[in-house]
């Protein structure tokens with residue numbers, strides 16, 4: 293057991309200070325240091341030293357799970373203090389499921405002529421926001437498929453109507469793949485991708501778009517992305533979209549979906565690109581009021597009802613030799629240069645991530661992403677209780693009360709939590725629950741007897757509703773993945 297300095301756990305900050313904190317990344321590396329040395333990791337935790345990609349990979353593979361969790365927790369406490377962990381009340385609104393892309397991990401998309409294809413009307417969208425406001429919600433997360441039938445004016449009018457009816461609701465909307473398709477659908481003027489993005493994004497921002505969610509990040513490495521994200525933008529386009537948002541003063545989040553065909557080095561490479569582009573955004577735009585990545589959220593791939601989910605698990609085929617590395621690990625390179633030809637079964641085998649792989653990956657993200665303020669727990673995919681445990685593995689935020697979710701629930705996982713339950717999970721983990729806004733400013737710290745969870749006398753009613761419902765699914769027949777190209 294390494295030495296974990298007591299001062300890291302005794303730290304205490306006022307709530308106000310925590311809310312205003314920004315993250316300053318260190319510029320110093322110590323590539324020759326013993327990565328699992330306590331003195332070295334103490335410097336990482338206190339923000340004096342930055343992990344290299346190689347060191348992050350070593351920690352992932354070599355450090356026992358709980359030990360890794362303790363270091364990630366120490367880093368989280370250094371940034372966010374010992375007292376408060378946050379949540380937001382927002383609503384996921386998926387305005388259309390019509391999509392030109394064919395991501396192999398997606399069970400949500402439809403072609404425009406399918407019987408259950410939909411696009412919400414303005415009235416339906418506004419009614420959903422009204423319900424959100426009624427329960428004290430402050431933000432909508434609005435993403436859709438990439439629907440070629442919707443012109444730019446449809447989005448501008450939608451945002452205008454939202455802001456005129458609900459001026460205080462924060463609109464966190466349209467992920468980078470949607471923006472890249474907007475460029476293709478709307479053909480805006482501009483010599484470069486950045487010019488075109490700036491043209492479209494400026495108009496949407498003026499109409500009411502407040503910030504940009506990090507959907508569609510998946511895994512950036514080209515070999516993986518080409519296999520799983522058919523028709524979706526590449527890493528460069530994704531990162532460029534966020535850079536333009538930062539230039540225009542909007543904050544964004546970043547995401548990663550792992551536990552499929554990728555290697556562990558691909559996960560580190562993904563985080564490394566986010567860290568590099570965050571450095572650039574802060575250096576280039578922060579002094580003029582620019583935005584930045586405020587949060588990173590990662591979650592394991594949900595397999596049900598998806599083409600990718602029908603790929604065999606590694607070891608399921610008699611020809612798989614488990615004494616050899618997983619194909620994704622053979623292909624993956626820390627600089628993202630892996631090529632699919634490095635393993636004949638690459639893309640045809642998945643390695644699903646369970647709770648420990650999730651916690652390990654999240655802990656690494658907290659230690660590695662030294663220039664990102666918030667790490668979000670993914671209880672939506674992992675379930676409330678692992679989501680709660682994640683607060684001890686580097687996460688400072690429990691994300692949102694879930695009124696509605698359509699994308700991962702299409703892939704077989706449905707968890708719904710109300711505000712009292714979310715607060716109770718945070719409190720039972722040893723923290724004060726606090727409602728935040730999109731900027732991570734604290735709106736309400738639930739310290740008194742009127743806290744949402746402390747007002748509940750009888751939890752049996754909530755228990756009866758179940759925290760976690762998994763849809764029953766037909767048995768999955770293992771087949772080779774044939775949709776890759």
Ligand code: SF4
Nearest residue numbers: 391393395398401437
């Ligand atoms: S994940 Fe998004 S972009 Fe990909 S097919 Fe599904 S809806 Fe379309």
